[in-house]
Amino acid sequence: MSYTPLKLPDYHEQSPDVADRFRRIRERPVVLKVSDLRKTFGTEEGLQVAFENVSLDIHRREFLCIIGPSGCGKSTLIRIVAGLDHASGGEILVDGHPVSGPGQDRGMVFQGYTLFPWRTVKENVMFGLEMGGKDVDHADSEARQWLEMVGLGKVENSYPHELSGGMKxxxxxxxxxxxxxxxxxxxxxxxxxxxxTRCKMQSYLLQIWKKVNVTILFITHDLDEACYLADRIVVMGANPGRIVEVIENPVPRPRTVAQLLSPEFLTLKHRLDELIHGPVDAEEEKLPVIKLTEAGDEVE
Amino acid sequence: MVLRDWLGLRHELPRRRRLLLMVMSFVLPLALWALVSYVPWLWHPLVHITNAGSVDYLAPGMDVDGAVFARETAAAQKAGLALPEGYRVNPLYLPPPHKVARAFVTAFTTPPRLPNEPWLHQSLGHSIRTILWGFAISSLFGVPLGILCGTYRFFAKLQEPFIEFFRYLPAPAFGALCVAILGIDDPPKIAIIVIGTFFQQVLVIANTVRKVDPALIEAAQTLGGKGWQLVWRVVIPASITDIYTDMRILLGWAWTYLIVAEVVGTMSGITFFINQQARYRNFDNVYAAIGMIGIIGLTSDILLAWLGTGLFPWKRRVRSGKKIPVVEAIPIAPAVDPAVSAAKTVTGNAKS
Structure with missing residues (x-):
C-alpha cells in the first residue's frame, strides 16, 4: 500500500454536546419497543430464519437508522413494525400498546412512491385524513399546510405522474x-x-423532522445516509438476520454536508463499513488474469 | 435512410406519418376492391348477356359462366348461326364500391317491401337496443363479481373454476333453451348476449383487478384504510381505467354475439335486414348493412375512448403547454406555515 491512512478518532468518543444530547434522548419515553422479535418462513429446505433476537427501544423524537446488507431482514422488520407482516415471535409496543396490524399511529414511506395515481397531490395527502373520518374541508386545509411544509404547495393540483421522483x-x-x-x-x-436528488432529500428530511413532532425509524443500506441522518445506527448482519451493534452517532447536530469530511463522520463510516463488509479478502476479489491489451497500453 | 425512418424497429413515427398510415389502412383494401371491380380483365368470371343470338337457353340480362359462353359462341360460329353477345361481369355478390356506397344512403330511404317489415333505421335501432340491454345486464352482475373475485381469494376460488368451465360452452348452444324458457321475442336474444359476455367479463375484470399494485393497498393500510374502504377507495379507483378498457373490448365481443342472438326465435334487427336483402339479391345493401355494424362499433369505441380521457384526468399525458413548476430548489424552512409548526412541535421536545 502506497498511501497513508488517516488517523481517525475512536467512534465511541463523543463531544460533550453530543453526549449530552444522547443523555437527553435516553431520558425521553420510549415510543417504539421491539422485544425479542423473530421471523421465520418456510422454504423447501425447511424453516428459514429471517432474523431473531431483535430488541430495540426507540425514544421520542429520536432518529434511528437500521443499516445492513441485503438479506439481513431489515425490510421485513420494518414491515412487521408497520403491521403489514406478522412476526413469528416477540412483541412490538407503540406507546406501550401491542401492535396487531397497520394503524395510523405508524406512518410509512415506501421505496416505491406508492402515491395514488388517480388522486391529485393534495388529495393524496388528504387520504389518511379522510380514513380518519375528518370532513373534506378540514382535511383539505390541513393537507395544504402539510404540502406547504414540504415545499410543494404550488403543485397541489397536479397528478403524481407529473412530478419528479424527489417531489413524489x-x-x-x-x-x-x-x-x-x-x-x-x-x-x-x-x-x-x-x-x-437523494442528497437534497436527506437535507429536506432533517428539516422536516426538526419541525414535526415525530420519531423516525429509517432503513437504508447507504452508509453515508445513515451517518448523515441518524442519532443511533443499528447495524444488522445476515444469515441469520440479527443486530450486530448499536452505534451512537458522534457527528454533532445540526448536520451539514461539510461534515461528510469531518473526523467523526469518517470514523463512523469506517466502522460501519467494517461491520457490514467485514475484512476484504483481496485474493478472493481478483478476477482471473486474461490479457487483451497491447504491450505499453496497460493501466495500473 | 428512408427505409429506416418508416420501418425502424419500435421506432416512433411522426404524427403525419401515423395519420397517413391510418388512412392507408382503409384505402388499401378499398383500392383492391375497386381494382377487381372496375378493371375488366381482372377476374370478372361471368358474362352478362345482351343478345342471346341463336342460343336458345340464353336470354338478355342473364349472367352465365365465361367458359359456357365461350363454348356456345364457338358452337354457333361453327354452325354459322347468329352469335350471342355480352360483356364480362363480376358475380352479383361482389358489387362494385360505388353501388355499395350508394346503398349506404338508399338502404335508409327505400321503404320495406312488405308493410309490416321494419325500415333499416328501425332494424339498426332494434339491434343496438338488444346489445345495450344484454351488455347492461351482463355488466350489472359481471363487474361487481369480477371485482370481488379480483380482490378476495375467497370469491375467486369459489366462482372462477365454474366460470372457467362455463365460458367454454358456446353461447349459441343455449339458443333453443332460451327460446323455450323466454319465448321468441327479444328476451332470448338478450339472454344469448348475456351468456356470451358475462363469463368472459368476470374473468377479465377479476384479472385486471388482481393486477392492482399491492404496494398501493399496503400504503392505504398504513394510512388507516380498512376493509371495504380499501376496496372502494383504493382497489376500484386503481383499476377503474383498465376496467374501462376491458369494457370497451367486451362491448366489441357483445357485437359478435348479436348476429347469433338475432337468428334465435323470430329473426330481428340488422340480421333480419341482411337476410331479407340477400334473399332479394340486393347484395349492395347486404354489404352496406355489414359495413354499418363496423362503423357503429368503431365509432362507439372511439367515442368511449374520448370519453375515457375526460373521465380519468390522471391518465392524460402531460400536455406540453402545461408547466409543472420546478420546486426542487425551494427551501423548506420559509415555506412552513407557522400554525402547522406551532401545532406539531411540542416545545419540550424541540430539537437542540
Whole structure:
C-alpha cells in the first residue's frame, strides 16, 4: 500500500454536546419497543430464519437508522413494525400498546412512491385524513399546510405522474405525516432516487423532522445516509438476520454536508463499513488474469 | 435512410406519418376492391348477356359462366348461326364500391317491401337496443363479481373454476333453451348476449383487478384504510381505467354475439335486414348493412375512448403547454406555515 491512512478518532468518543444530547434522548419515553422479535418462513429446505433476537427501544423524537446488507431482514422488520407482516415471535409496543396490524399511529414511506395515481397531490395527502373520518374541508386545509411544509404547495393540483421522483417522495412524506403518527417508518425511501436528488432529500428530511413532532425509524443500506441522518445506527448482519451493534452517532447536530469530511463522520463510516463488509479478502476479489491489451497500453 | 425512418424497429413515427398510415389502412383494401371491380380483365368470371343470338337457353340480362359462353359462341360460329353477345361481369355478390356506397344512403330511404317489415333505421335501432340491454345486464352482475373475485381469494376460488368451465360452452348452444324458457321475442336474444359476455367479463375484470399494485393497498393500510374502504377507495379507483378498457373490448365481443342472438326465435334487427336483402339479391345493401355494424362499433369505441380521457384526468399525458413548476430548489424552512409548526412541535421536545 502506497498511501497513508488517516488517523481517525475512536467512534465511541463523543463531544460533550453530543453526549449530552444522547443523555437527553435516553431520558425521553420510549415510543417504539421491539422485544425479542423473530421471523421465520418456510422454504423447501425447511424453516428459514429471517432474523431473531431483535430488541430495540426507540425514544421520542429520536432518529434511528437500521443499516445492513441485503438479506439481513431489515425490510421485513420494518414491515412487521408497520403491521403489514406478522412476526413469528416477540412483541412490538407503540406507546406501550401491542401492535396487531397497520394503524395510523405508524406512518410509512415506501421505496416505491406508492402515491395514488388517480388522486391529485393534495388529495393524496388528504387520504389518511379522510380514513380518519375528518370532513373534506378540514382535511383539505390541513393537507395544504402539510404540502406547504414540504415545499410543494404550488403543485397541489397536479397528478403524481407529473412530478419528479424527489417531489413524489416528498408528497409521500407529507401524506404519512398528515396522520400525525407517533413514529414515521421509512423503508429505503430514497433508494430509487439519483445521487443528487437523494442528497437534497436527506437535507429536506432533517428539516422536516426538526419541525414535526415525530420519531423516525429509517432503513437504508447507504452508509453515508445513515451517518448523515441518524442519532443511533443499528447495524444488522445476515444469515441469520440479527443486530450486530448499536452505534451512537458522534457527528454533532445540526448536520451539514461539510461534515461528510469531518473526523467523526469518517470514523463512523469506517466502522460501519467494517461491520457490514467485514475484512476484504483481496485474493478472493481478483478476477482471473486474461490479457487483451497491447504491450505499453496497460493501466495500473 | 428512408427505409429506416418508416420501418425502424419500435421506432416512433411522426404524427403525419401515423395519420397517413391510418388512412392507408382503409384505402388499401378499398383500392383492391375497386381494382377487381372496375378493371375488366381482372377476374370478372361471368358474362352478362345482351343478345342471346341463336342460343336458345340464353336470354338478355342473364349472367352465365365465361367458359359456357365461350363454348356456345364457338358452337354457333361453327354452325354459322347468329352469335350471342355480352360483356364480362363480376358475380352479383361482389358489387362494385360505388353501388355499395350508394346503398349506404338508399338502404335508409327505400321503404320495406312488405308493410309490416321494419325500415333499416328501425332494424339498426332494434339491434343496438338488444346489445345495450344484454351488455347492461351482463355488466350489472359481471363487474361487481369480477371485482370481488379480483380482490378476495375467497370469491375467486369459489366462482372462477365454474366460470372457467362455463365460458367454454358456446353461447349459441343455449339458443333453443332460451327460446323455450323466454319465448321468441327479444328476451332470448338478450339472454344469448348475456351468456356470451358475462363469463368472459368476470374473468377479465377479476384479472385486471388482481393486477392492482399491492404496494398501493399496503400504503392505504398504513394510512388507516380498512376493509371495504380499501376496496372502494383504493382497489376500484386503481383499476377503474383498465376496467374501462376491458369494457370497451367486451362491448366489441357483445357485437359478435348479436348476429347469433338475432337468428334465435323470430329473426330481428340488422340480421333480419341482411337476410331479407340477400334473399332479394340486393347484395349492395347486404354489404352496406355489414359495413354499418363496423362503423357503429368503431365509432362507439372511439367515442368511449374520448370519453375515457375526460373521465380519468390522471391518465392524460402531460400536455406540453402545461408547466409543472420546478420546486426542487425551494427551501423548506420559509415555506412552513407557522400554525402547522406551532401545532406539531411540542416545545419540550424541540430539537437542540
Amino acid at each position: 417522495q416528498r408528497v409521500a412524506i407529507a401524506r404519512a405525516l398528515a396522520n400525525e403518527p407517533r413514529i414515521l417508518l421509512m423503508d429505503e425511501p430514497f433508494g430509487a432516487l439519483d445521487a443528487l
